[in-house]
Amino acid sequence: MKKEYEMSRRGFLKTAAAVGAALTIQPTINKVKAANAALNGQSMSPVEKDGVQCRTLGAGNAVFEVSALGFGVMGMNYNRSQSPDKKECIRIIHEAVDRGVTLFDTAIIYGPLHNELLAGEALEPYKGRVNVTTKFGHEVINGKGTGRQDSSPATVRRYCEESLKRLRIDSIPLFYQHRFDPNVPIEEVASTIGDLIKEGKVQRWGLCEVSVDTIRRAHAVQPLTAIQSEYHLMHRLVEENGVLDVCRQLGIGFVPYSPINRGFLGGCINEYTVFDTNNDNRHTLPRFQPEAIRANTRIVNVLQQFGRTRGMTSAQVALGWLLQKEPWIVPIPGTTKLSHLDENLHTLSFNVSPGEWKELEDAVAAVRVVGERYNAEQQKQVGH
């Protein structure tokens, strides 16, 4: 372990090999290339640029080069119970930048507004060097979410202007529609974003939790850079509903959100865990009820067992599995702890063969997941 911490501060993303058999402390770039080629069976990716491991989301004019692992800012002050004070949050975000992370993710609805404000303040010193992605769609009035969707052109434009101010930037690197709006055809949303791109206020766009049909229709009007939907070892819907296939076919990147299943796959949550009912949505989710947690702990145990002989934690196993799936997948784990940030980024240093990942996948698939991921209300908003 000591050796690991002797690595330079930027070392995690800088010198790490791809997800590959034994822990390699300082792999050469050739090893990175070889590991990736073996891993993906295609041209190497992530690549190293300026010493930082990168991945590419999207293609053509929609291309977006980012660090192989991003950082989800949401949980620093919204929906994940623990909120360190602002100074500490900013320190952790700066540590992430220092370690080579160039992709930070927030949304208007997180807080609402407070999370964008935090990201804006924390990342201002790095303007032009890192990217913050944000999301419109959930209606927010006077700083409160109404539970409705509003992706009408006038609102998207207004939200864009307001996000630019809170994020302290001149152009949003990637603007996602957070949830589908049944009252506004996706073509109209795409065309509004197209205008914002022409005006330089937005650089790229993406969609969250949508169907293949919506992706195709949107992409035909304004090419998409990324789809951001839930994806991890306990929720593999995008493999079954055609979303990953259409991303592959159209050259669209994929950003798995909640890649550690909201912390569950990190192994620090058990049936006695108390969630802050004022600032954590997990107590409303069927999968986070005590009985479901008790049953699903068997899945965490599979990850822990897999990791034990490879020197990996269950969080690293969860992230590594996602990273080896496709070279155009960029997970965005969130954390309020420097130790977890280091642990998560260190995932990029492991070397596990495709056959071993398949063994893990089969072992996890043999355990039934108990509880739905969303409650009925949230479920209505996805898959359109």
Ligand SMILES: NC(=O)c1ccc[n+]([C@@H]2O[C@H](COP(=O)([O-])OP(=O)(O)OC[C@H]3O[C@@H](n4cnc5c(N)ncnc54)[C@H](OP(=O)(O)O)[C@@H]3O)[C@@H](O)[C@H]2O)c1
């Ligand atoms: N598009 C959408 O609809 C959508 C929905 C949800 C989330 N998101 C995005 O996805 C990002 C991440 O999602 P998320 O926060 O729901 O889930 P996540 O990244 O899977 O999990 C975050 C939780 O895991 C814990 N954690 C992180 N690293 C850990 C480690 N190494 N070991 C043990 N626990 C660890 C964190 O607690 P500590 O603070 O203790 O580390 C935190 O509570 C968000 O920030 C947001 O940007 C998007």
